[in-house]
Amino acid sequence: MTDTPRETSAQNGQAPLLNIANILTMVRIALVPVFIWFLVLDSDGALFGGSPEADNGGWRWAAAAVFAVAVLTDKIDGDLARARNLVTDFGKIADPIADKLLIGAGLIMLSLLSELPWWVTVVILIREVGVTVLRMAVIRYGVMPASRGGKLKTVLQSAGLLLMLLPLVVIADWLADVALGIMILALVVTVITGVDYVLSAFKMRRRVRAADADASRPGDAGDGNA
Ligand SMILES: O=P(O)(O)OC[C@H](O)CO
Numbered sequence: 576m577t578d579t580p581r582e583t584s585a586q587n588g589q590a591p592l593l594n595i596a597n598i599l600t601m602v603r604i605a606l607v608p609v610f611i612w613f614l615v616l617d618s619d620g621a622l623f624g625g626s627p628e629a630d631n632g633g634w635r636w637a638a639a640a641v642f643a644v645a646v647l648t649d650k651i652d653g654d655l656a657r658a659r660n661l662v663t664d665f666g667k668i669a670d671p672i673a674d675k676l677l678i679g680a681g682l683i684m685l686s687l688l689s690e691l692p693w694w695v696t697v698v699i700l701i702r703e704v705g706v707t708v709l710r711m712a713v714i715r716y717g718v719m720p721a722s723r724g725g726k727l728k729t730v731l732q733s734a735g736l737l738l739m740l741l742p743l744v745v746i747a748d749w750l751a752d753v754a755l756g757i758m759i760l761a762l763v764v765t766v767i768t769g770v771d772y773v774l775s776a777f778k779m780r781r782r783v784r785a786a787d788a789d790a791s792r793p794g795d796a797g798d799g800n801a
Contacts, residue, residue, distance in 0.1 A: 590661040597666050599652035603673040606645040607680050613638035614684045622687055632742060639740040645677050646733045667720045668710065674729050675703045681736040690739060691755075695762055699732070702769035713776045716783040722775070724768040731761035 615622055617634035652670065656662045679700055685691035710719050721729075738754035 590663050592663060592665055594661040594663070596652040596656035596661040597663065597669065599648045600666060600669050600673045603645045603648045604676055606641055607676050610638055610641045610645065611680050611684060613641060618688060635740070635742055639737060642677070642681060642737055642740055646737065649674060649729070664718050667718045671721050671725070672707060675707060678729070678732045678736065679703060681740065685736070685739055691758065695758060699762060699765050702765050706769055706772050709772055709776050713779055716779045719772065719776060719779065722768060722771065724764065724771055728761060728764045728768050731757060731764055735761045
């Protein structure tokens, strides 16, 4: 799941930092405040203790559209990075952070709007911040890239949030239940993958320490060739 320890810490000979995949990651980060602002406009002051004066459903659609575009950049930058060999250590770190900023903003805004229970937001945020801190803490052993489970988790979170952002109740009540169901599934996968990252980090550390110990053992170089 993780890279060969320390192998990726040098970017020499790899793709340039300023490549299309990393630019798309930056675009995703830049879209987060726009998304928040559209939801604030949609709330008509309700977010700040005032009472809504008019129904600006249009801003809600706009916020959902910005969110969808941002999610799309996640898919495109990953595909481009792999297809054009644009994978960089920076991208491996920045891409999950960009996802977390977007998802975190969505969760917090929906909880502020009383549309998502706060405990769901808090549990997911603790996991997301925890994994980011863990990733930084083990960087000396190598970059811990997103796992398959982590990617599935982001897809579920994005799908759940997008469905919750769309004013689906207008179409049918049960669609809102589907959206909440996906969010709960996302929550479960979020926690499971969080535990998996902790285990991976320990394995990574053990592997690097064992390799270091082997390398520092005198006379090892010739062993096995005799
Ligand atoms: O597993 P995480 O938490 O590092 O996040 C995965 C990324 O969001 C996948 O793009």
